[in-house]
Amino acid sequence: MLDPVKISKALSEPARYKIMLMLVNQYYREVSQCCSFTTEGVCNCEIMAEFGMIQSRVSYHMKELTEAGLVTEKPCGKWKYYIPNAETLKNYINQLGVDFKL
């Protein structure tokens, strides 16, 4: 099911942790920076701008986060929006509690 080692690894990269923080804080806004209509989620190009990262690097990290289940992708035309997956984070925390008897 949920693999706490895999999620730990996804969170263990500083750039990825920062991206997760950004997603959590900005994923719901009135007006998106890219699409001309209201939407939720943060797109690739916003992450590039925020951290000064090149496009392929952002893509790589978003794939890692998505494969760990920490992020959900929402394509929107030629853009792609990312939404943090609170369920996975909750399950991860819960699993740690069970595994380590907290």
Added chain:
Amino acid sequence: MLDPVKISKALSEPARYKIMLMLVNQYYREVSQCCSFTTEGVCNCEIMAEFGMIQSRVSYHMKELTEAGLVTEKPCGKWKYYIPNAETLKNYINQLGVDFKL
């Protein structure tokens, strides 16, 4: 203070996660396998035996766990016992909750 990225990294290695599970489940026993008296904690050689790992490999991983604050060392003669640090795990979980607004 507490660095969630560092703790994630410590937990992101399969061998280390398994060692943490072992520590949590065995750190308090009536009779130690190594010392001739009752003690708490699991020693290096028990971890070696449990997972079939060589000594330097166990030492390496225990150092990583200790430096992340996940384990506390308790020297006992020529042995060294490791005790899981529940406080760090709790703080880690708490920090994730704050950071990701759970």
Added chain:
DNA sequence: TGCATACATCAAATATTTCTGATATGATAA
């Protein structure tokens, strides 16, 4: 249609982590 934009993917380079065997340190016991 052709062009521009956004993101994905690839291969190569670089960086980092993990593993191993050798050796060092420190404690115990004869």
Added chain:
DNA sequence: TTATCATATCAGAAATATTTGATGTATGCA
């Protein structure tokens, strides 16, 4: 003391992860 045992540390090898630039794919617009 000397021998032995448990653990630490080191240097090199091996394995993995990350970064980059080039190229591919798909969408939207003129």
